[in-house]
Amino acid sequence: MFKNEEMEINLGPQHPSTHGVLRVKLRLDGETVTHCRPMIGYLHRGVEKICENQSFFQGQVWTDRMDYCSAVANNLGWAEANEKLFGITVPRRAHYIRTLLNEFNRIASHLIWLGTHAMDIGALTVFLYAFREREDVLDINEAFCGSRLTTTAFRIGGLREDLPPGFEKMVHKFLAKFSDCLEEYENLLTENRIWKKRTVGVARLNAEDAIALGVTGPMLRAAGVAYDIRKAFPYAAYSEMDFEVPTRTEADTYARYQVRMAEMRQSARIIQQCMDGMPEGPVMAKLPKILRSEVNEVYHATESPKGEIGYYLVGEKGSLNPYRFHVRAPGFINLQSLPKMAEGGLIADVVAAIGSLDIVLGEIDR
Amino acid sequence: MPTPTLTQSIVITLIQCLLVVIFVFVVVPLTVFAERKVLGHLQQRLGSTRVASGHVGFSGWMNRRMWKMGRVPVLSYWRGIPGLVGDVLKLILKEDIMPAKADKFVFFLAPSISMVAAIIVFAAISFVPGTFFTLPAWFPFVGGLPVSGGIADINVGLLWILGVATVGVYGIVLAGWSSNSKYPLLGGLRSAAQMVSYEVPLALSLLAPVVLSASLNFGEMAARMATGMPAWALVPQVIGFLLYFTCGFAETNRLPFDMPEAENELVAGFHTEYSGMKFGLFYLAEYINMTVVSALASAFFLGGPWLLPFGLQGLLNPYLPGFLSWFGEPHAIFFVAKIIFLLFTYIWVRGTIPRYRYDQIMAVGWKYLIPVALVNLLLAAAIRCFAV
Numbered sequence: 001m002f003k004n005e006e007m008e009i010n011l012g013p014q015h016p017s018t019h020g021v022l023r024v025k026l027r028l029d030g031e032t033v034t035h036c037r038p039m040i041g042y043l044h045r046g047v048e049k050i051c052e053n054q055s056f057f058q059g060q061v062w063t064d065r066m067d068y069c070s071a072v073a074n075n076l077g078w079a080e081a082n083e084k085l086f087g088i089t090v091p092r093r094a095h096y097i098r099t100l101l102n103e104f105n106r107i108a109s110h111l112i113w114l115g116t117h118a119m120d121i122g123a124l125t126v127f128l129y130a131f132r133e134r135e136d137v138l139d140i141n142e143a144f145c146g147s148r149l150t151t152t153a154f155r156i157g158g159l160r161e162d163l164p165p166g167f168e169k170m171v172h173k174f175l176a177k178f179s180d181c182l183e184e185y186e187n188l189l190t191e192n193r194i195w196k197k198r199t200v201g202v203a204r205l206n207a208e209d210a211i212a213l214g215v216t217g218p219m220l221r222a223a224g225v226a227y228d229i230r231k232a233f234p235y236a237a238y239s240e241m242d243f244e245v246p247t248r249t250e251a252d253t254y255a256r257y258q259v260r261m262a263e264m265r266q267s268a269r270i271i272q273q274c275m276d277g278m279p280e281g282p283v284m285a286k287l288p289k290i291l292r293s294e295v296n297e298v299y300h301a302t303e304s305p306k307g308e309i310g311y312y313l314v315g316e317k318g319s320l321n322p323y324r325f326h327v328r329a330p331g332f333i334n335l336q337s338l339p340k341m342a343e344g345g346l347i348a349d350v351v352a353a354i355g356s357l358d359i360v361l362g363e364i365d366r
Numbered sequence: 367m368p369t370p371t372l373t374q375s376i377v378i379t380l381i382q383c384l385l386v387v388i389f390v391f392v393v394v395p396l397t398v399f400a401e402r403k404v405l406g407h408l409q410q411r412l413g414s415t416r417v418a419s420g421h422v423g424f425s426g427w428m429n430r431r432m433w434k435m436g437r438v439p440v441l442s443y444w445r446g447i448p449g450l451v452g453d454v455l456k457l458i459l460k461e462d463i464m465p466a467k468a469d470k471f472v473f474f475l476a477p478s479i480s481m482v483a484a485i486i487v488f489a490a491i492s493f494v495p496g497t498f499f500t501l502p503a504w505f506p507f508v509g510g511l512p513v514s515g516g517i518a519d520i521n522v523g524l525l526w527i528l529g530v531a532t533v534g535v536y537g538i539v540l541a542g543w544s545s546n547s548k549y550p551l552l553g554g555l556r557s558a559a560q561m562v563s564y565e566v567p568l569a570l571s572l573l574a575p576v577v578l579s580a581s582l583n584f585g586e587m588a589a590r591m592a593t594g595m596p597a598w599a600l601v602p603q604v605i606g607f608l609l610y611f612t613c614g615f616a617e618t619n620r621l622p623f624d625m626p627e628a629e630n631e632l633v634a635g636f637h638t639e640y641s642g643m644k645f646g647l648f649y650l651a652e653y654i655n656m657t658v659v660s661a662l663a664s665a666f667f668l669g670g671p672w673l674l675p676f677g678l679q680g681l682l683n684p685y686l687p688g689f690l691s692w693f694g695e696p697h698a699i700f701f702v703a704k705i706i707f708l709l710f711t712y713i714w715v716r717g718t719i720p721r722y723r724y725d726q727i728m729a730v731g732w733k734y735l736i737p738v739a740l741v742n743l744l745l746a747a748a749i750r751c752f753a754v
Contacts, residue, residue, distance in 0.1 A: 009548045015633060031552070031724055122621055122721025128409040194622055194720045347552070348723040 020361035217307025480537030492516025523584035553635025
């Protein structure tokens with residue numbers, strides 16, 4: 001009697017909750033999603049190819065612009081991949097400062113995630129509270145390297161400069177208030193009935209599927225797999241740090257929320273340990289003026305706030321720039337799991353799923 | 367007191383209409399303004415006094431100077447009031463875009479329906495029982511005649527309010543349908559389902575005051591609920607108040623029930639394709655509806671124009687000095703103050719909680735609110751039978 005057909009709808013590329021320029025093609029049966037395909041490429045700049053045409057020192061600037069919410073973590077991966085390629089030993093103090101800034105970056109990135117995810121679900125206040133604290137982290141970035149978002153914080157072989165005067169005070173001021181701030185967010189969300197209704201059991205991705213799809217980071221840990229590269233293959237100064245890898249077994253949006261909130265607490269712990277155990281000494285290794293590579297290839301993976309970010313570099317004999325450069329971007333690979341999470345749910349759950357993925361399109365499209 | 371002729375009573379009604387329209391168009395922009403301010407404070411947003419010092423122009427210069435003098439700049443952007451004016455100007459001056467494949471007539475009709483339905487509800491709302499004020503004798507044509515506290519003191523006032531408020535749904539549904547676009551369609555469908563579902567518990571929760579006051583006349587209901595019950599009507603009808611206010615959130619499409627326009631899912635829901643003053647009418651209608659819901663809630667559950675709960679007025683009155691004696695009387699100011707408090711609650715809730723999912727809203731409406739509303743109605747009937 002009635003014509004019954006599915007409606008195809010584009011969620012994005014210009015849409016309030018696609019975190020940039022993600023386009024999700026949805027087929028809807030009423031409000032139920034029957035088919036979901038993420039379409040990417042709207043922010044493609046060819047970062048990898050550009051880096052192949054620039055010297056090893058210059059490439060780092062482009063890693064800032066991949067996942068611009070966690071630029072420091074990207075810098076760290078790039079610097080360490082290059083150090084591995086050239087066999088450079090970094091001074092211990094540089095390792096500590098890198099770890100410190102990397103954890104600050106994790107906090108900043110998770111705060112953005114928290115804010116935007118909560119805003120997608122309608123809790124606008126959390127967004128502004130989270131950005132208030134993120135501002136302090138950006139101030140710390142600015143004090144260290146002069147820029148706030150695209151930091152280019154590190155150099156191959158160490159750091160350009162030591163910590164600025166007054167840095168310690170800033171860090172302690174931040175740490176003193178941060179646990180209260182986290183409690184403030186959790187007061188608004190954790191036991192909120194509506195928040196739980198919107199997230200518990202929504203967009204499940206069990207451990208088996210997550211591993212099969214290559215999902216890493218908090219998404220994987222929320223499925224019960226305690227895989228954290230900081231623990232599994234320690235880099236920088238993580239082997240000397242005492243921290244836990246928070247996991248949950250529910251594998252839903254709420255579990256991912258809990259994992260990330262717990263990770264922020266652990267990050268604050270690591271920062272405290274870095275400040276306490278900061279060794280003295282130089283921050284830069286002795287390096288030649290110009291780096292010329294040998295025939296060599298490296299893959300170096302670090303734990304970025306989003307998951308495993310891996311840098312694959314191939315060197316050429318006597319070359320100034322990498323022969324081949326490839327990034328294993330966590331956002332790109334995590335995004336593959338969206339159809340698995342969203343299909344069969346409602347359109348509002350797609351938004352929750354995208355939020356819990358914590359994607360940055362700069363990194364996915366590169 | 368002279369009996370007015372027909373022409374005179376028409377003129378007086380026009381004066382009342384004017385007063386109500388003035389009230390609406392004062393309260394609505396102020397609510398919009400208050401929403402920014404209250405949300406700004408709730409969310410600790412940095413306003414123009416903190417960030418405008420980097421701006422060019424007079425305000426920026428003023429800001430920098432005042433910071434230099436060690437003071438918080440008071441005048442910077444005049445505390446955000448120009449933003450309000452700018453918003454209204456923007457709505458009026460912006461290009462009015464009509465989608466190519468829209469149903470032109472319905473597209474045009476929908477915002478008008480929303481707006482008209484929202485505003486003519488006020489016809490039956492009485493702000494104060496009896497005479498509001500008497501026109502001075504020098505007033506031409508209608509001098510010395512009383513102006514009553516409501517436009518139309520009809521004996522089925524509540525029925526009128528509920529009936530007309532329901533018409534507002536058509537505005538939203540038709541807007542969603544006539545835009546000929548996908549997101550508005552989804553928004554319109556959602557709102558049709560949501561608002562129709564929530565009409566039921568809303569009407570049921572308003573039936574309790576009807577039972578208790580044995581009247582459908584707005585003024586009489588308010589008077590009996592305010593003076594005939596202990597502590598206004600809040601004690602016997604606290605469930606009713608919470609129910610009614612919750613459904614009010616759903617009826618006015620505010621968080622946590624802002625499904626029809628759920629920003630992060632449906633872009634802007636039913637008014638995605640609207641721009642300019644057509645969008646402005648939807649926007650105004652939302653805020654007028656909020657005022658209506660607040661007015662009903664404060665009249666039936668919070669004592670309307672009576673300041674003090676039943677009993678206390680009589681106790682307090684002898685001690686009041688003469689010029690404060692109006693404190694014990696019903697007064698439109700108290701009514702408006704209660705409306706404003708409830709409007710603040712709207713904003714407060716918006717700043718605090720997230721949004722429900724569409725199916726969850728329906729579940730809440732049908733599985734919880736309607737049964738509770740029925741129980742509340744039984745409770746009211748029991749009070750009516752045995753207590754009052």
